[in-house]
Amino acid sequence: MVNKTIxxxxxxxxxxxxxxxxxxxxxxxxxxxxxxxxxxxxxxxLYFLKTDHKFAGPNNKTTLKFDITYLSTGDSATLNFSYxxxxxxxxxxxxxxxxxxxxxxxxxxxFTEPRKNNWEHRYTCQLSFQALVTIFAAPQAKLALQVKQExxxxxxxxxxxxxxxxxxxxxxxxxxxxx
Numbered sequence: 001m002v003n004k005t006i007x008x009x010x011x012x013x014x015x016x017x018x019x020x021x022x023x024x025x026x027x028x029x030x031x032x033x034x035x036x037x038x039x040x041x042x043x044x045x046l047y048f049l050k051t052d053h054k055f056a057g058p059n060n061k062t063t064l065k066f067d068i069t070y071l072s073t074g075d076s077a078t079l080n081f082s083y084x085x086x087x088x089x090x091x092x093x094x095x096x097x098x099x100x101x102x103x104x105x106x107x108x109x110x111f112t113e114p115r116k117n118n119w120e121h122r123y124t125c126q127l128s129f130q131a132l133v134t135i136f137a138a139p140q141a142k143l144a145l146q147v148k149q150e151x152x153x154x155x156x157x158x159x160x161x162x163x164x165x166x167x168x169x170x171x172x173x174x175x176x177x178x179x
Contacts, residue, residue, distance in 0.1 A: 044073035055154035083121040093146040098138040136168040
């Protein structure tokens with residue numbers, strides 16, 4: 001009896017594996033491009049970093065979302081954030097807690113308006129580019145908002161932080177190389 005089986009499996013398997021790796025790398029890079037926009041300016045490149053970070057307060061009754069704007073010739077970035085709460089608040093400063101390090105920034109109000117059953121408080125602040133690199137390289141972080149004599153502590157879910165901080169770290173590395 002003659003075995004007429006063609007043995008192509010050793011060639012097919014590595015090529016399928018290589019194709020899978022290339023395709024998954026392409027899909028990942030496509031996904032990364034969904035998180036930023038860049039615009040050439042006379043004095044550098046303006047980057048707008050969109051995030052899906054969502055920080056929640058106690059009992060998930062308060063939330064915070066943010067985006068980052070950075071001009072490549074500068075040392076600091078603008079962090080704009082929306083804080084949602086059922087009470088009107090005047091936020092004086094924002095503090096990132098990363099391991100044993102604190103990054104604090106004074107805030108300026110952009111607007112406050114009603115959104116469904118909450119108030120949207122839109123604020124802006126400045127953080128150094130290096131502070132952002134440190135914050136998003138950390139395995140975990142939390143935010144604290146200073147409101148009068150009270151601090152409101154907000155934390156992301158661990159899974160959300162890992163995914164989003166990895167994306168932002170890659171974007172910040174790309175920006176640093178292109179400066």
